[in-house]
Amino acid sequence: MNLDNFKPAIVYTIYIASTPEKVWEALTTAEFSKKYFSGFAVEAELKVGGAFVARAPDGSVHISGEVIECVSPRKLTITWNVNWSALVEKLGPTLVTYDIEPAGDAVKLTLTQAHDRPIDDDILSGGRSGWPAILSSLKSLLETGQALVIKMEPPQRMLDALKKLGIKTP
Amino acid sequence: MRKPEFVYVTYIATTPEKLWEALTSSEFSKRYWFDTEVKSDWKVGSPFALVMNGTTTDVGEILQVDRPRWLSYTFHHVLSEAARKERPTKVTFNLEPHGKLVKLTLTHEDFEDGSVILDGISKGWPAILSSLKSLLESGAALAIPPSALAIEGYDGP
Numbered sequence: 001m002n003l004d005n006f007k008p009a010i011v012y013t014i015y016i017a018s019t020p021e022k023v024w025e026a027l028t029t030a031e032f033s034k035k036y037f038s039g040f041a042v043e044a045e046l047k048v049g050g051a052f053v054a055r056a057p058d059g060s061v062h063i064s065g066e067v068i069e070c071v072s073p074r075k076l077t078i079t080w081n082v083n084w085s086a087l088v089e090k091l092g093p094t095l096v097t098y099d100i101e102p103a104g105d106a107v108k109l110t111l112t113q114a115h116d117r118p119i120d121d122d123i124l125s126g127g128r129s130g131w132p133a134i135l136s137s138l139k140s141l142l143e144t145g146q147a148l149v150i151k152m153e154p155p156q157r158m159l160d161a162l163k164k165l166g167i168k169t170p
Numbered sequence: 171m172r173k174p175e176f177v178y179v180t181y182i183a184t185t186p187e188k189l190w191e192a193l194t195s196s197e198f199s200k201r202y203w204f205d206t207e208v209k210s211d212w213k214v215g216s217p218f219a220l221v222m223n224g225t226t227t228d229v230g231e232i233l234q235v236d237r238p239r240w241l242s243y244t245f246h247h248v249l250s251e252a253a254r255k256e257r258p259t260k261v262t263f264n265l266e267p268h269g270k271l272v273k274l275t276l277t278h279e280d281f282e283d284g285s286v287i288l289d290g291i292s293k294g295w296p297a298i299l300s301s302l303k304s305l306l307e308s309g310a311a312l313a314i315p316p317s318a319l320a321i322e323g324y325d326g327p
Contacts, residue, residue: 012296013293013297014300015296015297015314017304017308017310101318103315103318104312104314104318105313108314132178132179133179136181137181139300140303140307143304143307144307146183148183148271149270151269
């Protein structure tokens with residue numbers, strides 16, 4: 001996979017009163033992710049080529065991917081492929097990068113979602129609405145010990161656009 | 171091509187009223203907005219200003235006040251000559267109840283092509299709104315050094 005072909009489609013930055021190590025742990029362990037990511041369990045084999053999985057609360061694999069870059073606690077790049085039939089075939093792989101930088105006493109976390117081809121805005125609306133919810137909740141969890149309860153549905157315009165492409169969603 | 175704009179969404183464990191107060195009170199804004207006071211009487215047509223440590227950095231006019239759901243003002247950066255020459259941009263806050271939370275959507279738009287302030291505001295808003303969220307949820311704002319924003323040509327006051 002040639003990373004040079006991937007262009008950022010979504011960039012979201014959030015500052016968190018925490019340490020890079022704690023943010024890294026929150027992004028890569030099920031213990032944390034279940035609290036801030038709608039019950040989803042992240043399982044990451046933290047080495048280049050390792051497996052990356054996010055399981056739905058029922059145990060099914062919702063997102064599967066591979067670790068592309070792993071520089072603890074500064075940078076994690078993974079493929080982030082939602083497990084919907086024909087999605088990768090039609091849209092190509094989704095690349096997600098977390099950059100973690102110290103910013104005074106806080107941490108600057110930058111999420112970048114990148115693709116190797118142009119992706120329709122309707123489809124990107126999923127990530128545009130999802131990432132702020134996930135990362136707002138992660139910030140609250142690390143700062144206050146309490147994640148946010150954010151009820152999220154996939155945007156209808158995204159589901160319609162995927163359906164048009166022949167991608168089956170639940 | 172999409173028009174240049176900056177949109178930022180965050181969810182905050184607070185009420186729309188408290189968030190409105192945080193966005194419109196100069197005492198409050200000083201704590202999370204890099205020592206910046208928001209100044210206005212918040213009536214449509216009234217002047218708006220951002221004053222950082224006594225220096226006016228941005229001016230504008232109130233466009234919409236629908237407490238506690240919508241707040242909009244024009245935004246004209248006046249610290250540099252290049253920015254002063256550009257037309258004013260537009261800032262809109264939308265506060266929506268979302269369960270026991272508030273979903274805050276900031277939209278900053280109407281930039282000229284090649285605007286000299288787009289880089290700065292795109293890097294500034296996430297820091298300001300992250301600090302605002304911390305202050306409302308934990309009682310403590312973030313101490314983010316302006317240099318951490320990595321704004322081109324700006325290293326802080």
